[in-house]
Amino acid sequence: MHTSTTSTSPLEAWTAEQLQQATQGHWHNQKKPQTAVKRILTDSRHAEPGDAFLALQGERFDAHDFIEQVSKNGCEIAIVSHPVDADICQLVVADTRLALGHLGAYRRAQNSQLKVIALTGSSGKTTTKEMLGSILSRLAPTLITRGNLNNDLGVPMMLLELRAEHQYAVMELGASHQGEIDYTSQLVQPHVAGIINIGTAHLGEFGGRDGICTAKSEIYAHIAASGTAIIPAEDDFVDVIGQAVKSEQRLSFGTGGDVFATEVELLAQSAHFTLNTPQGTGQVNLPFAGAHNVSNATAACAFALALGIDLDDIVQGLQHAQGAQGRLNFIQHDKYLFIDDTYNANPTSMRAAGEVLAQQDGVRVMVIGDIGELGATAAQQHYMLGRDLVSIKGLNFIVAIGEFAPATQEGARSTQYGKKLQAFLTQEQAIPFLISLVETHQPQTMSFLFKGSRYTHMETLMADLMENL
Template identity: 80%
Template sequence: MHTSTTSTVPLEPWTAEQLAAATQGHWHNHQVPQGEIKRILTDSRHAEAGDAFLALKGERFDAHDFVAQVAEKGCQIAIVSHPVEVDICQLVVSDTRLALGALGAYRRQHNPQLKVIALTGSSGKTTTKEMLGSILSRLAPTLITRGNLNNDLGVPMMLLELRPEHQYAVMELGANHQGEIDYTSNLVQPHVAGILNIGTAHLGEFGGRDGICRAKSEIYAHIAKDGTAIFPSDDDFTAQIKTAIQNEKILSFGQGGDIFATDIELQPQETTFTLNTPQATSRVQLPFAGEHNVQNALAAVAFALALDIDLQDIVQGLEQAQGAKGRLNFIPHKNYLFIDDTYNANPSSMRAAAEVLAKQEGIRVMVIGDIGELGAAAAIEHYKLGRDLVSVKGLNFVVAVGEFAPAAQEGARSTQYGKKMQAFLTQEQALPLLISLVETHQTQSMSFLFKGSRYTHMETLMAQLMEKL
């Protein structure tokens, strides 16, 4: 876990007894630490006196190798799956990864005042989470998943940050394999949980959207008996999703659902719509662009209503919400508009971003990096994407960068708009073209949108272009 994922707020301390009870571990050689343990961490670089270092083991690393290093930094406790030859108190557990989960679950169980929302989906998770955070944190202290701490390690790491003052928690759950959401939703024990949509993200791991739907639907297994299940009313997989729901209380969002939008007005940088709920209707001025964000807002409303939040508070929270970094952030720079949507990408969010760019002023240039985790479907998905992006009315240029840029360009050339797209294998090759586009259209205003999967670091190319202007 890197520094950006580390909390700055003092955490609830642990005792040696609590650590052993939570993990079912035993203290090696009966060396039991005395005094309070201030935090549990998995990153050896930040270990210091008062910490317990939990040694994870991955395919390519084994943090048991760093126990000596943390001991030198003054850390007196390690949680290990086998004793190591270091003079440090060692709590021996059967599996450190599962022990991390058990510690997170222990924190969750010892905060009975907490109302938990758990959400998953192929796209929109982060934005919906930020909208919910904006609604709930106005009312009471709320724990919100930071960054991408949404997997079998990240979720318990977030739960370790629970404190008695927290009244709400918004937990984002991601899935890289079958069974992962079953595991994490069992840890968080939600009162309200649901799926936003079933898209094509992570196609490679699940061998198709059916598999994605099965994996995401695991979220419904652990909702409190008197809790509420949330689902999209107009998804291709709505019928399949509903078969996984076990709760009596359900709320749907989207066209034909319990919570839906009418009179949608899309502006370049915001959206207004009428919010319709079973209780009442309200006009909402959403500070997010794009119709897909109306859908995210409807989902946030459904989750909040299920916690009995007042509609007026919900609307105020939505209207004050801010996007996460790298999620359609609008950055005016000199005479240009840059839209930073570089945090991540999947096929449906790429198409949604193109629609947002099409609403902006001047010459509109979309710069896309590769989409990861599509498995064997990668080439065909990029081909379809290229075909669809150049066909978006209002886009003047599409610049594709990366291994699958040629596949996207082939898709573009299957249409009459093939000339709109240029393909490059690297960012270095793409930069001169972007600079020449600016020089060619000197007298006109221009809007750029940058987007790609996290590993493509499209923000680097965006920063390089901004520097040259």
């Protein structure tokens, strides 16, 4: 049985008393709503009758400015950090950002039947989350983190979507500063929690991989007493991670761990391997390319086993899993293969994507944008990336675009394969070169892979090239 992760049943309504109890706020002038609240939202554009609008404040915006507007749209309740002059019931709280967390935690506590997985990592967490979603949602209704709702605002927003029928929740937790995962894992109260890997994403915020490890390890702080910690056996921070774990029950994945892959066969768009677990072995035909996705699958297996899921169900779930949009999606366009991996990038996933492209047919062209959030190490990281990508056997051309493309090119030129890489500062400058590459190699088949950090919008360049073919 496959159960959809999107439910048609309505969200459980909130009473005025529940809102007050959850947030520890007070109703301004004792004016409280008489009807139930159907949902809590933070986007003023969608607020309507029956909603409670929660006014967030940021460095450059203050949603309290929109309360009069939401009132005119029929929304009768606002959750505020200070009263405003508007004809609307106002629940005044100490801090609306924290109130959102309190509301999410309240909803989580109401769903005592729920089994929660929390996961984090520098790369692969979204794909692992999708694999887990595929395993669990075949068994029962499952709430799965959508998009990038994995921070101190996104996590409680996801918890507000919990319904009584949900049996499982797979919560992806991200970190942009120390303490954030400690906060979000306390909200979700996981039964099973773990780190997939410690990479180099967000190096700028944490000042190095040690800092990243400390931030990610916060995920182990709030595991249920009878719960299980998941540990990456192959990671070079495995000892440090092990010290952060307080749970008695542990399960590790990867070579040397409790769950690992053997007899791995990497194909152009998939992988085949034997899955070895404490419950026995299974043969998996994984519809994802690359060794890194085999690793993600062993991680997903470890999380699922820790919830007591049967190995047969895990194998079935892995074999039916689908990738998230912009995560190694294969698109056939006439005789050209386009691999859309544009959702995001970090140094680890960039190298893994290069290995996947090397498995494809014809002339192989990797088109990369800058990687963000590397701080002071950015130029050095791009230099090392250029050096490593041109050294991947099977890549014919690499086109680097952006502010750090020259640094990437310098890295490429430090090897004997420097001519493989061309650097451009903008997409507009790169497109004529890409079109000329296609014309030069007619009538051969070609495979393109596009990847970059989210802000580089590499999907725009991919669409432009497709239109010109």
